Amino acid sequence: MLNQLLNNTILIAGTVAFLSGLLIAYLLIKSSIPKPKDKDRVELEISHELEKELEKVIREAIGESSGDIKKRIKNITEISIDKYEKHFKELNKTIRKSNSEIEKTLAKKEKKGEKEIEKVIQDFTKETNQLKDQQKKIQNKLLSQLEKETEEIKRVKEVILDKLSNHLKEKVSQVSETSRNVQKEISNNAKEQNKRIEEASKEKMNKLEKVSNQTIENLSNRSSELFNKLTQKTTKINKDLSSKAINVAEQISNRTDQKIDNFGEKLKNELLKLRKEEKEEVSKRIEKAKQEIEKYKEEREKEINEKIYQIIAKVAKETMGKAIDTSSHKQLVMESLKKAKQENFFNL
Amino acid sequence: MNTFSNITKEITTKTELVYFLDDITTAQESIFKNNGENLSNKIKGEVSEPFLKFLEKKEQEKALTSKDEQKNFLKELSDYLQSIPQAKLTLAFSPSKDFIQEISNWIEKEIGEKTILNLTINHKITGGIVIEFKGKYLDLSLAKKINKSVAQKIYE
Numbered sequence: 102m103l104n105q106l107l108n109n110t111i112l113i114a115g116t117v118a119f120l121s122g123l124l125i126a127y128l129l130i131k132s133s134i135p136k137p138k139d140k141d142r143v144e145l146e147i148s149h150e151l152e153k154e155l156e157k158v159i160r161e162a163i164g165e166s167s168g169d170i171k172k173r174i175k176n177i178t179e180i181s182i183d184k185y186e187k188h189f190k191e192l193n194k195t196i197r198k199s200n201s202e203i204e205k206t207l208a209k210k211e212k213k214g215e216k217e218i219e220k221v222i223q224d225f226t227k228e229t230n231q232l233k234d235q236q237k238k239i240q241n242k243l244l245s246q247l248e249k250e251t252e253e254i255k256r257v258k259e260v261i262l263d264k265l266s267n268h269l270k271e272k273v274s275q276v277s278e279t280s281r282n283v284q285k286e287i288s289n290n291a292k293e294q295n296k297r298i299e300e301a302s303k304e305k306m307n308k309l310e311k312v313s314n315q316t317i318e319n320l321s322n323r324s325s326e327l328f329n330k331l332t333q334k335t336t337k338i339n340k341d342l343s344s345k346a347i348n349v350a351e352q353i354s355n356r357t358d359q360k361i362d363n364f365g366e367k368l369k370n371e372l373l374k375l376r377k378e379e380k381e382e383v384s385k386r387i388e389k390a391k392q393e394i395e396k397y398k399e400e401r402e403k404e405i406n407e408k409i410y411q412i413i414a415k416v417a418k419e420t421m422g423k424a425i426d427t428s429s430h431k432q433l434v435m436e437s438l439k440k441a442k443q444e445n446f447f448n449l
Numbered sequence: 450m451n452t453f454s455n456i457t458k459e460i461t462t463k464t465e466l467v468y469f470l471d472d473i474t475t476a477q478e479s480i481f482k483n484n485g486e487n488l489s490n491k492i493k494g495e496v497s498e499p500f501l502k503f504l505e506k507k508e509q510e511k512a513l514t515s516k517d518e519q520k521n522f523l524k525e526l527s528d529y530l531q532s533i534p535q536a537k538l539t540l541a542f543s544p545s546k547d548f549i550q551e552i553s554n555w556i557e558k559e560i561g562e563k564t565i566l567n568l569t570i571n572h573k574i575t576g577g578i579v580i581e582f583k584g585k586y587l588d589l590s591l592a593k594k595i596n597k598s599v600a601q602k603i604y605e
Contacts, residue, residue, distance in 0.1 A: 410600055414596050418575040418592050421575050421595065422541065422572060425575070433577045437577045437589035438556070441587050442559055
């Protein structure tokens with residue numbers, strides 16, 4: 102769009118420059134022409150008109166060009182505005198769409214988050230169990246290893262002892278066989294040697310025992326260290342997991358509490374509303390019942406009055422009817438007829 | 450005063466009018482019986498005395514010589530009698546003939562024309578009169594007055 106505008110501007114500028122150049126050229130040509138002589142007058146007058154015409158043409162050309170260019174700029178501007186407006190509308194649509202999608206995604210994520218928390222707890226529990234199992238396995242392995250090593254040491258010790266005893270036996274038998282003559286010396290020597298050997302063997306035994314004890318101690322220390330390290334790590338992991346689990350549990354508990362509180366509040370409001378409605382309904386019914394009772398009362402009063410009135414009227418009529426004699430009847434009839442006349446009853 | 454004024458003096462109530470119209474019917478049915486005999490002779494003993502006298506008087510005036518004259522006369526009489534206005538009066542007692550005549554005279558005087566009284570006795574009206582005349586109704590009974598005054602007293 103900007104390129105298009107730039108191109109148009111360049112085009113306009115070019116056109117204006119071209120026309121300006123044309124005008125300048127014309128003016129230069131005009132100034133360079135010498136003033137006409139008398140004999141060239143007619144021709145020059147014609148040239149003057151031509152010159153005017155030319156000027157007019159140039160001005161019109163400039164005017165038309167600038168008019169066209171203005172129109173084109175206007176058109177381009179309008180098109181650009183329309184396009185930008187469309188573009189902005191589309192952008193707005195896209196933003197709205199994105200917002201709704203983000204809202205949906207957020208809602209989904211919120212749900213997903215809850216599920217993930219549950220999953221994390223499950224995973225943590227699973228991992229903790231796995232770690233415990235691993236720890237047990239390692240402990241068992243180490244113990245079995247220790248047992249094996251101890252057995253190995255014992256076996257080595259026995260082997261050494263066996264070898265030594267065999268060696269001694271051999272020596273003794275050799276000494277007894279080869280030097281019976283110098284039995285005493287030999288026996289002394291043998292005894293001494295035996296003693297030495299015994300001492301040596303004792304020493305060796307002690308050394309071996311020391312070595313084995315040290316090895317056992319080292320192994321024990323090492324296993325203890327490993328065990329301690331493992332215990333520490335496990336404790337740390339357990340602590341971390343516990344703290345995380347506690348946090349998660351607290352969060353869940355808080356959320357649940359909040360939801361329960363909200364639900365409770367809503368329930369309370371609903372109950373209050375229902376109670377209010379019921380109260381209003383009961384009041385309305387009471388009012389209606391009162392009105393009905395009042396109406397019934399009025400009707401009954403009316404009926405009773407009517408009956409009383411009928412009874413009284415009947416009694417009065419009967420009493421009067423019996424009491425009136427013929428002359429009074431006649432008089433009443435004539436009076437009634439006169440009254441009818443007064444009321445213009447007979448007039449049509 | 451028309452041709453039938455004299456005879457109408459004899460008719461005051463609707464009962465009398467019905468009897469009279471019956472007499473006319475009897476006369477009309479007797480016109481063509483026993484040729485050569487007067488109509489009055491033909492119906493003697495079958496009609497009321499006033500009607501017979503009225504007919505004899507007309508025969509003396511030579512107004513009923515031909516059968517056609519008799520027929521036309523009776524027809525005109527019947528039509529006239531049926532065209533007389535009627536007033537329905539309800540009374541609480543049985544009036545005497547004189548009192549009925551008194552009422553008839555009074556009404557004729559006040560209205561200015563002959564009126565047949567259609568009388569009904571109803572003790573429930575206690576006294577006074579209830580009148581129905583030419584589509585109009587007026588209750589001037591004592592019962593109505595009693596009802597009104599009792600109602601007023603009760604609802605005061």
